[in-house]
Amino acid sequence: MSKQTTSSREEKSTQAPAERSCDVVISGGGLVGLTLAAALSGAGLSVEVVDAQEPRKVLSAPFDGRASAIAAGSRHILEGIGLWSLVADKAEAIEEIRVSDGRIERRASPFFLHYDSEELGLGPLGHIVENRDLRRGLHQLLSSRKTFRLHAPDLVVDSQRDANGARVILDSGVEIRAALVVAAEGRNSPLRRAAGIPVRTWQYRQHGLVCTLEHERPHHGVAHEHFLPSGPFAVLPLRDDDAGRHRSSLVWTERPELAERMMALAPKDFAWEVQRRFGDTLGQFSVEGPRWSYPLSLLHAQRYHDTRLALLGDAAHVIHPIAGQGFNLGLRDVAALAECIVDTRRLGLDIGADAVLERYERWRRFDNMMLAGITDGLNRLFSNDIPPVRLARDLGFAAVERTPGLKRFFMRHAMGLVGDLPRLTRGEPL
Known part of the structure; x- marks a missing residue:
């Protein structure tokens, strides 16, 4: 009871x-x-x-600036329950993932990982959809x-x-x-x-900063994840808006004291800090909508x-x-x-x-x-x-x-296609 x-x-x-x-x-x-x-x-x-x-x-x-990454296996689940057809035209495909070890205002490491959906031939690696x-x-x-x-x-x-x-x-x-x-x-x-x-829980000395960015150049379905000393810094592709503006979702891990300072910045100055960490690959950034900050933990x-x-x-x-x-x-x-x-x-x-x-x-x-x-x-x-x-x-x-x-194994794992999978995840009816 x-x-x-x-x-x-x-x-x-x-x-x-x-x-x-x-x-x-x-x-x-x-x-x-x-x-x-x-x-x-x-x-x-x-x-x-x-x-x-x-x-x-x-x-x-x-619009609150938040979006979710939908792995290929998760897309199968949404298809199986009848949801995907209602959101597919608002989802942006992840065709490539580029993972690198970055430095702020220093030369990035020449070593990196590049995941390309064409290597597996199973369609996009995932999608990004606004919550x-x-x-x-x-x-x-x-x-x-x-x-x-x-x-x-x-x-x-x-x-x-x-x-x-x-x-x-x-x-x-x-x-x-x-x-x-x-x-x-x-x-x-x-x-x-x-x-x-x-519950077992652990509080990280990190906060997550989340928002949506507009940028000058198209992302071509490429997700970027830079590993900076403060934590991962990810720029994930979103669907262009109705006016044709190019957009991406930012997930930035930062130390709490610096995260507080970043959140207090004006949007223009915040976008400049993003530019410092990411570079000019997508051109100039600006912030669309609100920004979110939350403490990171494991539970x-x-x-x-x-x-x-x-x-x-x-x-x-x-x-x-x-x-x-x-x-x-x-x-x-x-x-x-x-x-x-x-x-x-x-x-x-x-x-x-x-x-x-x-x-x-x-x-x-x-x-x-x-x-x-x-x-x-x-x-x-x-x-x-x-x-x-x-x-x-x-x-x-x-x-x-x-x-x-x-x-290829790591790619399939990231796509949610490895392990003892339920029927919906395998793309089969419930």
Whole structure:
């Protein structure tokens, strides 16, 4: 039995609450939570999502500068749930990735890695899509699903879960009975805390700076990642805007004290600092829309489930953004959990049973822990300017670049096409 309460519940009316029932309740209506809702409702399960944000406000919000990297395997997932056709014309393909060991205002290392999609012949390495387009596409997709319901703005204020089922009470007074509750509330998940699931966490001495850049020259679908002493500095291709202006998404890792100073700069001066670090490949930069800064951390839940509760996405794991894999890990969680649930339902069994959730955890734990370890190790390896370490990593770049088989493996891994993949990730129907 697990409970989660807040004082706001005590302030509600004493009227009898409305009662509802469904197969799955998802707490959190972000990109990962709504993607799971789309996968399950498309397979015929009834799903209710609870989210704190007002939908009309979220969907009408101006461009906020944030975008997500969608690996090839993740694109298969979005295709399988019917979302990709709604966002494809807004997605920019990543045809090449150029990785280099950079220096600020000094000659860059001659060693680098160059990934070219033509070497594999599997299509683009991935895509970059603005988060607002993903949100709008998910809401459009789910609006026509009769087995889907959104409670927003609202909150889960109490949950009771046992062998017989789950019951959640919302701040609005609505009560929902379900076979399974999914926590997709992000790194500070209240349901995870209420269930007493411990987490291992590490705070990096780094902040992530995110915004959209306009630039004079076209990017030709090339993603750039420079490793600077403060951390990775990535410029990722976005679709040109309606006026034909060339754009890219910036993900800049910086020390906290310097990140604060960068955020305080006027947009023109901020763009100049970007130019210092990136160079003139794309011509002159300017900043489009707002800038975001957030502390970077690593988090991993010691388990991904409790009685009739599954953790999804950032509620289960948070990794360094060095390889742009955080959202892709969340989408692979979606594909795995959806497959476990749907297969169990087709057998006529209990979708919230411990055996189902244990299968989900076994499936996803290794992949998530491996990526957390890899991104943490890469960040530590590259976020310094120690000459012997710099030489070793540059020689490593050169070795991979000159070993075609190894490079193709790394490319397939970055595309999310390696490992024990769920059906959706393989491009097969759920």
